[in-house]
Amino acid sequence: MTPPTLPQFLTRLLDAPGPSGFEGRAAAIWREEAESTGLKAWADSGGNSYASVEGTGGAEAPRVLLVGHIDEIGLQVTYVDGDGYLYVDQIGGWDPQVLVGQRVRILTREGEVSGVVGKKPIHLMKEEDRQKVSKLQDLWVDVGVSGKDEVEALGIRVGDAMVLHAPAFPLQGDRFASRAVDNRIGAYVVLEALKNLQAEPGPAAVVAMASAQEEIGYSGGGARTGAYSVEPHLALVVDVTFSTDVPDVERKEVGEHRLGGGPVLTRGSAVHPTIFEMLADTAIQEKIACSYQAAPRSTRTDADGVYLVRGGVPTGLVSIPNRYMHSPNEVVSLSDVDAAIRLLAGFVRRLPPDMDLTLR
Numbered sequence: 457m458t459p460p461t462l463p464q465f466l467t468r469l470l471d472a473p474g475p476s477g478f479e480g481r482a483a484a485i486w487r488e489e490a491e492s493t494g495l496k497a498w499a500d501s502g503g504n505s506y507a508s509v510e511g512t513g514g515a516e517a518p519r520v521l522l523v524g525h526i527d528e529i530g531l532q533v534t535y536v537d538g539d540g541y542l543y544v545d546q547i548g549g550w551d552p553q554v555l556v557g558q559r560v561r562i563l564t565r566e567g568e569v570s571g572v573v574g575k576k577p578i579h580l581m582k583e584e585d586r587q588k589v590s591k592l593q594d595l596w597v598d599v600g601v602s603g604k605d606e607v608e609a610l611g612i613r614v615g616d617a618m619v620l621h622a623p624a625f626p627l628q629g630d631r632f633a634s635r636a637v638d639n640r641i642g643a644y645v646v647l648e649a650l651k652n653l654q655a656e657p658g659p660a661a662v663v664a665m666a667s668a669q670e671e672i673g674y675s676g677g678g679a680r681t682g683a684y685s686v687e688p689h690l691a692l693v694v695d696v697t698f699s700t701d702v703p704d705v706e707r708k709e710v711g712e713h714r715l716g717g718g719p720v721l722t723r724g725s726a727v728h729p730t731i732f733e734m735l736a737d738t739a740i741q742e743k744i745a746c747s748y749q750a751a752p753r754s755t756r757t758d759a760d761g762v763y764l765v766r767g768g769v770p771t772g773l774v775s776i777p778n779r780y781m782h783s784p785n786e787v788v789s790l791s792d793v794d795a796a797i798r799l800l801a802g803f804v805r806r807l808p809p810d811m812d813l814t815l816r
Contacts, residue, residue, distance in 0.1 A: 459626035460790050465489050466644050470624040470634040473561055473568075475530025475547045476672045478617040479503050481563075482526050482636075486643055486666045493651055503668030504682040509650055513659030513809040520662045520804055521688035521769070522649060523679050523758050524642025525670035525695070528635065529782055530619045531560070531597075533612065540607045542571065542597040547617060548671035552592045554783045559621035560597060566611035570621070571599040622784040630790040631715060637786035639670065641776055641793060642694035649800035658805035663688065667758055670695075676761010683765040690731060690770040690813060692800055695757040696788070697722075697749060699777035713747050713777045715789040719796045720775040724751030726759040728770035730813055735772050738803045744795045749775065770813040774799060 469489075474482030483505045490497040490507035497507040505526070511517050529548030536542055542562075555573050562569040574596050597618070601607055622635035634640070643666040650664040663686050668678035676683075683691060700707050701714040713720050721735050739746045754760050755773055763771040774796055779787040 459628060460630045460632060462624060462626060462632055467624050469640050469644055470636050473563055473619040474527055474636070475617045475619055476527040476669045476677070477503070477547065478530070478563060479527045479668050482640065483666055483668070486526060486647060490647060493654065495650065495654060500682065500685065502678045502681050504678045505666040506663055506682070506686070507647060507650055508663045509654050509657055509661070511657050511659050511661045517659045517661060517809045518689040518807055518811055519687070520660045520807065521683055521686050521691040521762070522646035522662060522664045522800060523667055523682070523691060523693045523762060524644070524646040525639045525668070525677065525679065525758055526643040526666035527668055527671050528619065528638065528640065529671050530617050533562070533614050533616045533618070535614065536604050536607050536612070538604050540599065540601040540603050541574070542599065542607070542612070544592070544595070544597060544618070546592060549782055550592070551782065552590045552595065555592070555595060556590055558784060560618045561621050562597070562599070562612060562616055562618040564611040564613070564616050569599055569610050569612060571597045571618070574598045620784045627787065631787055632790065633785040633787045635784045635786065637778055637788050638696045638781055641696060641788060645694045645776070645793060645796045645800065648797045652797060652801040653804055656805070658807060659809040660804050660807045662804055670758050673761065676758055679758035680761035680765060683762045683769055687766065688769055690728070691762045692772045692774060692803065693757055693759040693762060694774050694776070694796060694800070696778035696781065697775035698781060699779045702779055711747065711749050713749065715777050715779065715787070716791055717747055717777060718745035718792055719799055720747050720749050720777060722749045722751050722755055722773040722775065724755060725753065726751065726755045726763045726771060727773055728763070728813060729815070731770050731772035734806070735774065735799065735803055738806060739799055742798055742802045744799050746799075
């Protein structure tokens with residue numbers, strides 16, 4: 457079994473730093489890729505990026521929005537002490553245990569600065585402290601200097617963001633790891649689906665959006681404002697979900713989703729039932745394996761914001777199974793990614809020019 461060769465665009469997108477509120481570097485790569493294939497691409501003041509394809513159905517055909525958020529979780533400098541150590545708060549949801557000993561890339565206006573996450577050595581802890589989990593307040597970032605003035609000389613300021621230094625790398629078969637799978641992979645899928653439709657369009661006009669600030673938005677982040685401006689007739693959101701083919705996961709609670717098992721289709725309050733059925737039918741017609749996931753309350757994705765825009769946007773949710781979510785090494789399968797791209801493109805091509813999604 458040999459490791460996969462990752463597409464160059466995917467590698468560049470995964471490795472670019474872009475925590476919530478600081479997505480600019482990753483977003484620029486996404487738009488550059490869109491423009492390189494002749495697509496129209498643009499950005500808005502909230503950090504969202506867009507690209508579009510005209511359909512063959514004319515002005516009366518539906519307008520579809522494909523959404524994948526481009527931000528990742530990260531850290532932000534809150535304080536610099538006199539010895540030059542940086543203290544941080546989290547951007548998005550972290551388990552502080554995975555931060556201990558990690559290398560980081562600090563994003564300053566003058567460029568990147570490298571650092572490491574420090575913690576009191578276990579040898580110097582009291583016995584009862586060794587049994588306790590690390591808290592974010594117990595950690596600091598060391599950039600290798602001896603005072604606050606040296607930190608300032610590096611251009612580091614309170615409010616600067618940082619990401620873990622964990623480049624994408626292949627594993628075995630078609631699997632790979634990256635710190636930014638959630639959800640750079642969704643932004644990748646929607647643009648690749650748009651490129652697929654560029655080569656073979658259907659009746660519908662399509663806008664792909666790399667949305668900002670999902671990890672801190674809680675109810676849609678930038679996807680909410682983006683969907684408002686695009687005014688789609690329907691939307692498909694692409695995100696990640698938990699791959700449950702790992703030890704000690706209770707499948708009775710979260711379902712059974714495996715790497716290589718295909719995309720996951722969500723059913724629930726944020727998902728329009730007709731859109732779900734059309735996605736499920738498209739998967740059968742395209743011979744794409746998939747599994748289903750229940751979301752009786754919120755989906756905890758951009759779908760929660762998109763479906764409530766204006767008078768309501770009929771929305772579907774397609775997810776990629778992901779191991780070790782919100783860690784330095786999230787793991788996914790390229791076959792699931794490719795299947796999601798084919799599913800989105802196949803769904804859009806099958807849309808009739810006069811569809812009615814009113815629930816009666």
